[in-house]
Amino acid sequence: MTTVPPLPPRPDYCQLCGRTIALLTRHHLIPLARHRKKRNQRLFSRQEVRTCILWVCRPCHNHLHQVLSEKEMETSYHSREALLDHPAIRRFVDWIKNKPEGFKP
Numbered sequence: 001m002t003t004v005p006p007l008p009p010r011p012d013y014c015q016l017c018g019r020t021i022a023l024l025t026r027h028h029l030i031p032l033a034r035h036r037k038k039r040n041q042r043l044f045s046r047q048e049v050r051t052c053i054l055w056v057c058r059p060c061h062n063h064l065h066q067v068l069s070e071k072e073m074e075t076s077y078h079s080r081e082a083l084l085d086h087p088a089i090r091r092f093v094d095w096i097k098n099k100p101e102g103f104k105p
Helices: 038-043 046-051 058-067 070-075 080-085 087-096
Strands: 025-028 053-056
Touching: 025 058, 053 058, 058 087, 080 087
Parallel strands: none
Antiparallel strands: 025 053
């Protein structure tokens, strides 16, 4: 019987914009929906797919999915650093980082 490894601990802040937020969501850096693809299975273990996450606020999470497809996330943007290197994501993060917790763009 395989045990599922625990998720990374939930911080008190968004791991993209750095704002202190009470309610954070899990963003899977390797999209769960893509794990059935052969390329994904070759590159990432099931454990990596389930536990490689960022804790992000809802505005950041929504923006990630507006800007990137799941295939792009799988192939090029499966780390925090890679996400922040994307110009549209960096612009958004820089813009929202000083907004209050309840702010909705």
